[in-house]
Amino acid sequence: MSSGSDAGPGGGLGRGTGGGTAGGLGGRPGGGTVGGLDRGEIVLEHASRSFSVRADNAGTLKGLLIGRSAPGPPPVQALRDVNLHVAPGETLGLVGRNGAGKSSTLKVLAGIIPLQHGRAACGGRVVSLLELGAGFGRDFSGRENIYLNSALYGLGRREVEERLQDIIAFSELGDFIDVPVRTYSSGMYVRLGFAIAAHLDADIMLIDEVLAVGDESFQRKCLRRISEQIATGTTLVLVSHDAHSIERVCERVVVLEAGEVACDAPTADGLLHYHRQMGTGSGETASVRRPAGYPVEVVQLGLRDADGRAARLFHSGDVVRVELDVAARGVAVEPVRVRLEVRDEEGRAVFRTTQGVGRVDGRVPIAFEIARLALLGGDYELAARALGDDEADDLDRADRLAAFSVAREPEADGVADLRGTWELGTRAEVAP
Structure with missing residues (x-):
C-alpha cells in the first residue's frame, strides 16, 4: 500500500x-x-x-495470568x-x-x-x-x-x-x-x-x-x-x-x-x-415539507450547467438548467401548474415563475432554463409548488428541494446582478 x-x-x-x-x-x-x-x-x-473489536473480558488480569481470554468478535x-x-x-x-x-x-x-x-x-x-x-x-x-x-x-x-x-x-x-x-x-x-x-x-x-x-x-x-x-x-x-x-x-x-x-x-x-x-421515501431531503394526501408530487429536481453537467456551484451570468418531474400519485390530475421559487439565505423569495403543465398522468419531465443567472454571490434554495386552477388549490408543496451557490466576486454585494457600466467625467448640459 x-x-x-x-x-x-x-x-x-x-x-x-x-x-x-x-x-x-x-x-x-x-x-x-x-x-x-x-x-x-x-x-x-x-x-x-x-x-x-476486543471482547469485554479480553485483556483482564485473570486472563493474562492464566494465559486465556474469551475469543472476541x-x-x-x-x-x-x-x-x-x-x-x-x-x-x-x-x-x-x-x-x-x-x-x-x-x-x-x-x-x-x-x-x-x-x-x-x-x-x-x-x-x-x-x-x-x-x-x-x-x-x-x-x-x-x-x-x-x-x-x-x-x-x-x-x-x-x-x-x-x-x-x-x-x-x-x-x-x-x-x-x-x-x-x-x-x-x-x-x-x-x-x-x-x-x-x-x-x-x-x-x-x-x-x-x-x-x-x-x-x-x-x-x-x-x-x-x-x-x-x-x-x-x-x-x-x-x-x-x-x-x-x-x-x-x-x-x-x-x-x-x-x-x-x-x-x-x-x-x-x-x-x-x-435509509427508507426516507423518494429522495426528498429531511427539510422538505409535504403534507400527506397531495395528489401530485414534484420529484427528482436537479441542476445542470451549460454543458449539461450536474452542478451546485455557479457564477453570475451562467446558464442554469433546472430539471424536475411531476408525478401523479394515483389517478390523472388536470389542470396542473408548476411554480419554481428561488430563495436567498434568509428564506426570502428573489425569483418566482409559474408554468402550466396541463394533464399529469404518470410522470411528466419538466425543465426550466435560466439563460443568464442574474444573482450575486451567496447560497440559495429552490422550492416548488404544484397548483390547480387557482392559488389556493395546492396539489403539492416542497421546500428546499435543492440548494446551490453562486460564487462571490469582489466589489459586488446584494442579490441581483444588474450589469452596467460606470462613466466618469463631465455630464453634458441639457438645453433649456
Whole structure:
C-alpha cells in the first residue's frame, strides 16, 4: 500500500502532503504533479481496512495470568475493496448509515490510519477537519493553537501573522482567542478548527460532520467559505448526514454501505439512492415539507450547467438548467401548474415563475432554463409548488428541494446582478 498523506495531529486538523511536499508553503501551490498525481487529485485503489473489536473480558488480569481470554468478535470491516477517483477541483459528498465507512475513508485519505490492502494517495496539500478538539493543545490558548497548527503545515511565523487576524475574525471567538482551549465548548472548537483550516490554502479539504455542531449562522458562513475555496480549485470531500449541505456544495455523491461503494453518481441521483437506502421515501431531503394526501408530487429536481453537467456551484451570468418531474400519485390530475421559487439565505423569495403543465398522468419531465443567472454571490434554495386552477388549490408543496451557490466576486454585494457600466467625467448640459 502506498499512502499519499502523512499522519496529522491526532485527527483534528490533519496534515497531508500527497506523496510529496506541497511547495510554495506561503500560499496555494501552483500547477503540476505531486507523487505522480495532479494537485487536488485523490485516488483509492482496492482500499481495505478492518478493525478488531476486543471482547469485554479480553485483556483482564485473570486472563493474562492464566494465559486465556474469551475469543472476541470478528474484526469489523470498515472498508472493503473501495475504488475511488476524485478529479482536481471536484466536490464529493460521502453519505451512508452510521458505521458505513465514511469517517474511516477520510482518516485514510488524511494519513491518520493506514490501509491493510490497496493504495490511497492525495496530490498536494491536504487539510482535514475530522474530530472535535483533536489536534489542539488543550492547555494552549486559541491564538497559540493557530500558530501550532499552521506550523504543522509548514507555515513560518511571518506567514501565520499575515493570516492571523483573518483567522481570528472568521472564528468570531473574540476575547476567548486568548483563553486555553480546554475551556471551549464544542461549538468554539469548530469555530477555531474551521477558521484555521479555511486559511491554509489547501489543495484538498476533508471535512467530517463537525460542522453540524456549530450554530446555524456559523454553518452558513462555513458553507460560503467552502464555496469560495471550491471556486479557486480546491478539491472537497464532505461527510455529512445533512442532505441540504451536501446539495449546496457537492456535485457528486458516493453512498457507502458496510464499507463498500453502493452508489457513485451526480448529487441528485446519489441522494435519491441514499434516501431510499435509509427508507426516507423518494429522495426528498429531511427539510422538505409535504403534507400527506397531495395528489401530485414534484420529484427528482436537479441542476445542470451549460454543458449539461450536474452542478451546485455557479457564477453570475451562467446558464442554469433546472430539471424536475411531476408525478401523479394515483389517478390523472388536470389542470396542473408548476411554480419554481428561488430563495436567498434568509428564506426570502428573489425569483418566482409559474408554468402550466396541463394533464399529469404518470410522470411528466419538466425543465426550466435560466439563460443568464442574474444573482450575486451567496447560497440559495429552490422550492416548488404544484397548483390547480387557482392559488389556493395546492396539489403539492416542497421546500428546499435543492440548494446551490453562486460564487462571490469582489466589489459586488446584494442579490441581483444588474450589469452596467460606470462613466466618469463631465455630464453634458441639457438645453433649456
